[in-house]
Amino acid sequence: MKTIKIQLLVNNNEYEVSVSPNETLLDILRERLGLTGTKRGCEIGECGACTVVMNGEAVNSCLILAPQADGSKIMTVEGLMRNGEYHPLQQSFLNHDAVHCGFCTPGMLMSAYVLLQQKQNPTETGIKQAIAGNLCRCTGYQQIVEAIGDVGKKGETD
Amino acid sequence: MPRKIVKSKYFFEEDFIETIGEVSTEKVKDWGPNSQLKVVGKSLSRIDGYDKVSGTAKFSFDISLPNMVYAKTLRCPLPHAKIKKIDISEAKKVPGVLAVLTYENAPKIPWYYGMSFLFDPHLRYEGDEVACIAAETEQIAVDALKLIHVEYEELPFVVDAGAAMKPGAAKVHDAGNVVRGEPQIYKRGDIEKGFKQADVVVEDTFSTQVEIHNPTEPHCSVVNWDGSRLTIWDSTQGVFSVRDAIAGYLKMPASKVRVIKKYMGGAFGSKLEAGKYTVMAALLARETGRPVRIALDRRAMNLAVGNRPGSVQKLKVGAKKDGTLTAMNHYSYGAAGAYPSGAGCSRPFRTLYKCFNVRSEEYTVFINTGRGRPFRAPGHVQGTFAFESIIDETAEKIGMDPLAFRIKNYAEVDPASNRPYTGKLLRQAYKRGAAAIGWQDRKPAGSGSGPVKTGLGVATQIWWGGGGPPAYATLKLNRDGSAHVIAGSQDLGTGTYTFIAQVAAEVLEIPMEKIQVTLGDTAVAPYCGSSGGSTTAPSVSPAVRDAAEQMKTKLISAAAAVLEIPGNQLVYKNGIISVKNKPDKKLTIANIVRRMRERVLLTTGARNANPSGYAINTFGAQFARVEVDTYTGRISVKKIVAAHDIGRVLNRKTLENQVHGGILQGLGFALIEERVMDEFTGKMLNANLYDYKMPAIYNVPEIEVIIVSEGDAKISNTGVKGIGEPAMIPTPAAIANAVYNAIGVRLKSLPITPDKVLMALQG
Missing domain, CATH: 3.30.365.10 (Aldehyde oxidase/xanthine dehydrogenase, molybdopterin binding domain)
Known part of the structure; x- marks a missing residue:
């Protein structure tokens, strides 16, 4: 199959990758760039485990064909830590035990990150809307909502 | 430390299991209420939290080995069929395809208690495995699957448990649709006599649906051969049970199989047993000479790796006007799927309340769907729904508050065993x-x-959830005064890593940060059972305490030797051993480890036997x-x-x-x-x-x-x-x-x- 060269800025690192037209952004992140923090739960946009930030929006990376992402700015869960320090969202997830098996956690963090970028101190309804597309099978979600709300209240959005 | 080897029995998922285990007979002081403890019981953040929020946690799905290839499975699109002809020649020609397995070329490995094979030309449910391809990329494997041409002979099918029990129903297996050919019957007392004593009798029928586990991480394995040794990174609830099963399927010594599981994305019972996919990957890895990763997709997750069987439950309850239960009868049926699994649901009915006259009759039937597997409290969730519903109905009929009615029939001893x-x-x-x-x-x-x-x-x-032996934990001390606990258990996200560190920290009186925990690796860890039946913490935590208590004793005798002072004049506090009344004469754990060489500062703790008669x-x-x-x-x-x-x-x-x-x-x-x-x-x-x-x-x-x-x-x-x-x-x-x-x-x-x-x- 013909390959296409695309350029990506992932977690502030530049990449040039030759991709097949039928490869997804998720494939590229996981299999080519080795960024396995982004998870694959369903491959058809139903579970939210593969959520990443693409040009400021939360997207299911399994639904983005790699060529569509050409020239995009991507952030994955690996991009949250700063100089070895937790992002406030990561710290808050730990404090609230908003983590169980951890498989949905990277996607949850990315959805929450975009929410807090777009809205300071979101309401509980706003938080629920933001993570409505992220399925978790272990927790009761409440700890996740509280963890995000706590960060919003403190205004630590970046 | 005192030990003995005992036969032990405890409830695991669907039945009592009997085990032989070496147990600790050491009597240690009861910890008392949590308010007296420093670390255990506290709301502490999980010690594996960093891995999980930073994206560095390597789930089995994330393991990548050099030169690795990818496997994908072709599944039967029909509920019941026989393969008349299968042609893999076109698929094999696709560039990048390395190997194709079907029933024609794969070893005949018995599966499902000898009722089928790894690859069986007789397919009994939609999703049954037909072929498996290894290719350079997952996409190539997916595309090549479409080029396998299969001619099926379609067979009559039945996908409803009630329909499967009727005469003339399509047969899933030649021997008939009722598993074992008969119901499972339980009785105590005389229900006819009991119903005669009743002032009110309530009868009703309840039904529950089939539920799918759907953990977020799909079932997957990465396998690699080193000569005759096989390493499997598996998404599993039981590394030792997978090791033994795979060794059996491949007819190799268990010592040559290593199973590793560090992080897993949920399971709920669906990952207790070794999967066909793991064996297929092992065969493909042997054939290609390269590591293989195999992962199910979400559709296969719904079809082929278990479910909570549905149930139809007809219940009859008799009670006196004062609320005393006099007799209870339970008749139920549910579907195992295409191969044996447990669909019974009467255990809560038998054990929840004091009632002397009890009978249950349970049918498990075959239907043409994916097989059931234990699912978080198998039988109990559906059984409790029906039973606690009719208990409410009975309370209402005699005009009692439902809570008062339950307390009236409170069981002071186990009604089944007394x-x-x-x-x-x-x-x-x-x-x-x-x-x-x-x-x-x-x-x-x-x-x-x-x-x-x-x-x-x-x-x-x-x-149940009491756990039992055998379960072991090894504890070793490091030169820097830190401790390392190694156990063959698993953390499903439930916090096993964290509570192990808490128990060790409580006994050794050192900070949590100084304790490292390794789980889920058959090559390095002593045995623990599978993580199911709510048995992990009750089985493993006592072994960890035992290991840590032994270590404390060992440290005191080591300090006695170093200081040349009798052990009974030494005090252990906060990881420091000092001489009574001479607080500046002291040794830290690190001091002792350096003097002793770390290899001897190693203990293995064991779970005690369960008390008998309870x-x-x-x-x-x-x-x-x-x-x-x-x-x-x-x-x-x-x-x-x-x-x-x-x-x-x-x-x-x-x-x-x-x-x-x-x-x-x-x-x-x-x-x-x-x-x-x-x-x-x-x-x-x-x-x-x-x-x-x-x-x-x-x-x-x-x-x-x-x-x-x-x-x-x-x-x-x-x-x-x-x-x-x-x-x-x-x-x-x-x-x-x-x-x-x-x-x-x-x-x-x-x-x-x-x-x-x-x-x-x-x-």
């Missing part, structure tokens, strides 16, 4: 739960005005407050109070998380989740996460967790019982009883969807 319990604090759970939900304000059924009606309901939970159970009561919109049929669960007796809490924070998760799964079972089969095509209509609804953020009620117990000292040196399954068991029944209280009409079929509510209201 043995005393090691501990039972269910009364306290009823009392504190009722206070928290506001039970005293409960109104008569259907008495509310207006279109949206509120109701309160209660349901009781019984489960029943070990967990108990709890959950209370639900719901709102039912009688115009739309929608049910909104407003609050669940969960009051449980589960022995000692090891970590309040991870415990609450687990209880919340169990309740939400229970809510999903009560109101939302259901496998939908098309009886005309025999196919599953909702084999994805869009049509198979799981609870999402909007379904979450307010949850209050009350733990009424401290450590149960009769069980072990930590007194822990499990919470994983107990948390889910009573939720559907509590919700259903609350719905009845709200609208005055009983819903007897799960899930209680709006259409069922509206139909019931129409009469």
Whole structure:
């Protein structure tokens, strides 16, 4: 199959990758760039485990064909830590035990990150809307909502 | 340290298992209530938290090896068929395809208790394995699967348990559709006599749906051969059970198989056994000479790796006017799927209340669907729904408060064995739960005005969850004064890593940060059982305490040798050993390790034997407050109070998380989740996460967790019982009883969807 060269800025690192037209952004992140923090739960946009930030929006990376992402700015869960320090969202997830098996956690963090970028101190309804597309099978979600709300209240959005 | 080898018995998932294990007979001081402890019981953040929030946690799915290839499986599109012809020649020609396995070229490995093979030309459900391809990329494998040409002979099928029991039904196996050819019967006393003594007799039929586990991480394995040695990174609840099973399937010594599992994305019972995919990957890896990764897709997850069998339960309960239960009868059937699994659900019925005349008759039948597997409290969730519903009906018929009726029939000893319990604090759970939900304000059924009606309901939970031997933990000390615990258990997200560190920190009196925990590796860890049956914490935590107590003793005698002072004149405190009355004459753990060389500062702890002559159970009561919109049929669960007796809490924070998760799964079972089969095509209509609804953020009620117990000292040196399954068991029944209280009409079929509510209201 013909390959296409695309350029990506992932977690502030530049990449040039030759991709097949039928490869997804998720494939590229996981299999080519080795960024396995982004998870694959369903491959058809139903579970939210593969959520990443693409040009400021939360997207299911399994639904983005790699060529569509050409020239995009991507952030994955690996991009949250700063100089070895937790992002406030990561710290808050730990404090609230908003983590169980951890498989949905990277996607949850990315959805929450975009929410807090777009809205300071979101309401509980706003938080629920933001993570409505992220399925978790272990927790009761409440700890996740509280963890995000706590960060919003403190205004630590970046 | 004193040890002996004993035969032991404890309940694991679907039945009692008997084991032989070396156990510790060391008597250590009971820890007493958690308020006297420094680390155990506290709300501490999980020690593997960094890995999970930073993206560095390597799940089995994330393991990548140099030169690795990818495998994908072709699955049968029909519910029942025989392969007439299979042609792989075109698929093999695709560039990048390395190997193709089918029943024609793969070894004939017996599967499902000898009823089938790894690859069987007789396919008995939609999703049954037909072929497996290894290729350079996953996409090449997926594309090549489409070029395998299979000619099927379509066979008659049946996908409903009731239909499968009728004469003339399509046969799944030649021997007939009833598993073992007969029902499982349990009885005590004389039910006919008991029903004659009853003032009221209530009869009703309940049904529950098939539920799919759908953990977020798909089942997957990465396998690699080094000569004759096989390493498997598996997404599993039991590294040792997978090791033994794979060694058996491949006819190789278990010592040559290493199974590793560090992180896993959920399981709930669906990952207790070794998968066909793992064996296929091992065969393909041998054939290609390269490591293989195999992962199921979401459709296969819904079809082929287990489910909670559905049930139809006909119940009959007799009681006297004063509330005394006189007799109970239970008849049920449910489907194993295409191969044997347990569909029984009468155990709560047999064990929850004091009643002398009890009988149950349970049929498990074959149908042409994926086989069932244990699913979080197998049998108990569906059994408790039906039983606790009819208990409510009976209470109402004799005019008693449902809670008072339950307390009237409180079992002081295990009704099935007449043995005393090691501990039972269910009364306290009823009392504190009722206070928290506001039970005293409960109104008569259907008495509310207006279109949206509120109701309160209660349901009781019984489960085992006491664990038992063998379970071991190795503890070693490092030169820097830190400790390392190694155990062959697994952390499913339940906090195993964290509670192990807490137990070790409690005994050694050193900070949590100084304790490292390694789990889930058969090559380095001493044996622990699979993580299921709510047995992990009750089995493993005592072994860790035993290892740490031994280490403390060892450190004191080492210090005595170094200081040349008798051990009885030394004091151990906060990881420092000092001489009585001479506080500056002291040694730290690090001092001793450096003097001793670290290799000898190694202990292995063992779980003690369970006390004989006792029943070990967990108990709890959950209370639900719901709102039912009688115009739309929608049910909104407003609050669940969960009051449980589960022995000692090891970590309040991870415990609450687990209880919340169990309740939400229970809510999903009560109101939302259901496998939908098309009886005309025999196919599953909702084999994805869009049509198979799981609870999402909007379904979450307010949850209050009350733990009424401290450590149960009769069980072990930590007194822990499990919470994983107990948390889910009573939720559907509590919700259903609350719905009845709200609208005055009983819903007897799960899930209680709006259409069922509206139909019931129409009469």
